[in-house]
Every structure is written in C-alpha cells, then in structure tokens.
Amino acid sequence: MINVTVDHALILTAGIGTRLRPLTYVRAKPAVPVAGTPFIRHVLAWLAHQGIQNVCLNLHYLPETITAVVGDGRDLGMHVRYLWEPKILGSAGGPRAALPVLGSGSFLIVNGDTLTNVNVQDLMTTHRQRQASVTLAVMPNPNPQRYGGVVTDHDGWVQRFVPAGDPTPSYHFVGVQMVEPAVFETLPIGEPASTIGGIYSTLASKHTRAIQVHMITEQFLDIGTPKDYLEVSLALAGDKESLLHGVGTKIGQDTQVIRTALWDNVHVGARCSLDHCVVTDGVRVPDGSNFRNVVITGKTERRQEPFEQKIGNLLVTPLSHNDAEDSTKS
Structure with missing residues (x-):
C-alpha cells in the first residue's frame, strides 16, 4: 500500500506580478480579491480541503498585503509560516531556502497565481508509483502561442521544456508539483535559481526518468493579466454580484x-x-x-x-x- 500522505506545501508568493500591473502596484498578486476573497485564501482553502495542514509562503513584494489576509492560517485549520526573501530567489532558490521548514519527505509546491482543484493525493500517488524526483501536474496546452510547454516521451517522462510559440506538441504545466528535497539540496542557500529553464531542464537532459507528468482533468484558472483576472472574478462570482x-x-x-x-x-x-x-x-x-x-x-x-x-x-x-x-x- 502506497502512503500518499502530503504533510507540507510551499506556495510561491514572492513574485512582483509584472504582468498583472497595475493591479499589483496596489496589492501583491496573491492578495488581489477574486470574487470577494483574496486569491491566496482560495489556494489555502483548496489545500486545507486536501488535508494539508502545514504551509509555507515565501515573501518579498508588498508582503504586508499577503500577511494581512492570511494571518497564521488558524481560521482555515492549518499552520502557515512565512519566509522572507530580501532578494527574489526564484522558482528553485525559494524552495531551497524553505527546505528546513518543509520536513524530510516529499512536499508540494504551488505557484502563487494558480487556482485549481487538482487532487493532491492523486498527484502524490503518481509521484510515488513512478518513483520520480519531480512530478508536474499538466493538462493539454490550451494555447501554445501563449504558454510554454512540457515535452514528454510515451511514458510521461519529461524530455525537455519548450518556450511559448514552439510548435512541438506539449503539455501545459498548471503550477502544481510534487518534489523530493534532494532536487534542491545541492543549490547554494540564498542564491536565485529557476526550475523550468534551470535545474529541471538540466535534470531532464541528464536523467530520462527523473521528472514525470500527472495529467489532470480538474479546473485550472489563470489570473496572469488584468483581463484574465476580471474574467476569473466574473466566472467565480456567477450571478452573485455582491461578491464583486x-x-x-x-x-x-x-x-x-x-x-x-x-x-x-x-x-x-x-x-x-x-x-x-x-x-x-x-x-x-x-x-x-x-x-x-x-x-x-x-x-x-x-x-x-x-x-x-x-x-x-x-x-x-x-x-x-x-x-x-x-x-x-x-
């Protein structure tokens, strides 16, 4: 019987949110209200529903707008702690700095602009069954001209990552992944580093069975731009105008x-x-x-x-x- 318990999650919330300007001149991206609720609280509620009780958020830009709407997470039935980044450490440097508070086992990483209802236990099951170092939640690429892609072999092992506009058939990474601490342990603490286009690209080129994909059918919403933000807000509010x-x-x-x-x-x-x-x-x-x-x-x-x-x-x-x-x- 495979143990699929997920104890810890890291939400990447340090980014400046350049594409979402001018909204992010007012609040950090995770703190913008979406249908009456700060975006980050939608993410935390999803994780709480999945049974995850220990969550870490990395902070850099307008941190007070995030901490003000999250607090210690007690009202969501979880324990939230924060890690301050004097300089932005990136999608790999952030996890490296957070390793001491994320336990010794597999942990979840969620992009701070990802709104989804991915089943985390299913993701963990794939991760354990395939004995992967990294397992990325993916879906068919909805717009290859806008989104970069994940190219795999016939068995779901990642071969490489391609930029937006590349015609190679690919999947879209939805910003949710299960990882092993060893992936980040060799990185210097406090130095910026990236995953896709960085250590993940190197890992995939050197090891053909290191990064696996997990296909999802669940909802995925992107608030990357102001137009995206309004569309998502309207969709979630439905006919409840007061939520806006x-x-x-x-x-x-x-x-x-x-x-x-x-x-x-x-x-x-x-x-x-x-x-x-x-x-x-x-x-x-x-x-x-x-x-x-x-x-x-x-x-x-x-x-x-x-x-x-x-x-x-x-x-x-x-x-x-x-x-x-x-x-x-x-």
Whole structure:
C-alpha cells in the first residue's frame, strides 16, 4: 500500500506580478480579491480541503498585503509560516531556502497565481508509483502561442521544456508539483535559481526518468493579466454580484456598474457608468464618469506607465495594455 500522505506545501508568493500591473502596484498578486476573497485564501482553502495542514509562503513584494489576509492560517485549520526573501530567489532558490521548514519527505509546491482543484493525493500517488524526483501536474496546452510547454516521451517522462510559440506538441504545466528535497539540496542557500529553464531542464537532459507528468482533468484558472483576472472574478462570482464589491464600497445614484470588480473602500459617484472594469482600493470615481474595459487606480507617487492615462486623480489602464479600444471617456 502506497502512503500518499502530503504533510507540507510551499506556495510561491514572492513574485512582483509584472504582468498583472497595475493591479499589483496596489496589492501583491496573491492578495488581489477574486470574487470577494483574496486569491491566496482560495489556494489555502483548496489545500486545507486536501488535508494539508502545514504551509509555507515565501515573501518579498508588498508582503504586508499577503500577511494581512492570511494571518497564521488558524481560521482555515492549518499552520502557515512565512519566509522572507530580501532578494527574489526564484522558482528553485525559494524552495531551497524553505527546505528546513518543509520536513524530510516529499512536499508540494504551488505557484502563487494558480487556482485549481487538482487532487493532491492523486498527484502524490503518481509521484510515488513512478518513483520520480519531480512530478508536474499538466493538462493539454490550451494555447501554445501563449504558454510554454512540457515535452514528454510515451511514458510521461519529461524530455525537455519548450518556450511559448514552439510548435512541438506539449503539455501545459498548471503550477502544481510534487518534489523530493534532494532536487534542491545541492543549490547554494540564498542564491536565485529557476526550475523550468534551470535545474529541471538540466535534470531532464541528464536523467530520462527523473521528472514525470500527472495529467489532470480538474479546473485550472489563470489570473496572469488584468483581463484574465476580471474574467476569473466574473466566472467565480456567477450571478452573485455582491461578491464583486469589496468592503466599504459606495455607489452613487443613477449609476450603472456592469460586470465590474470594485475593491475595498471604492466610492463611485452619481450618474456614472462602469462596464467591465476593475477599480482598486480607495479609488473615488467622480460623478458623471464613464469607463469601459479599464483598470482604475488612484494616483500615487509611483511613476506613470506608458500604457496609463491620467484623468484627474485617477490612473486609467486598458484591460489589455496593447488594446485601448473603448477604453476611457470621462
């Protein structure tokens, strides 16, 4: 009988979230609210449901926005601890630094921007049965032009990794993996290192039976860009529009708010129209404003990005940075 108990998980939450800007100028990516709940709490709830009680989060960028919504994890029935990275250590350097708190056995690594309901016990069973060093949860690549791929042999052993746009038939890694500590033990502590494109690529080239894939059929959602973020928020909220409105939200008279995510303490004036927008924490939208397909943030001390438009005290960004169609009118 194979023991499939998973005791420890590491969630990679140190990243800056460049693709999700300007949302990540306000909160770290794991802390952005998705259908009324900070993204990282969706991930933690999934892990708690899988029976995982010991979780570690690595921190670097806007860490207080993450710790404020997670705490010690007690309310989720788990123990959460944090590891501070003065410099970002990457997808391999982060796990190396966390080894002392992850136990001595196999452990789970989850990307901080992965929303899924993968069955962790099934993943662990594949990992143990195949005696792999690393087992990646994968699915058919939904968009090879956008996502890099995992190329395997006929038996599911990883041969190599290919970049986005490569025509080679491949799978898409969904950001959930089971690993052995030995994979990271030889790395120097505190030095940046990557997995895919780094130590995993080297491992796959030297050992044909080191990295295995585990095919999933479960849900996988990506919040990589502001447009992705809004689509996921709308999908999870369904017909419960209140889940899209944060704490302290106020909406003025004769105002229409359509398929729009309002973060905490947002005030929308009278006679406004917001359609397919994201409005971040503390923003005041003036009376009579009309916005469609944009992200609205407050004006801060940070530098204005080329893709942003300044309108009064607001910074307005098209949901798709390279597509300003129907973006703003105030």
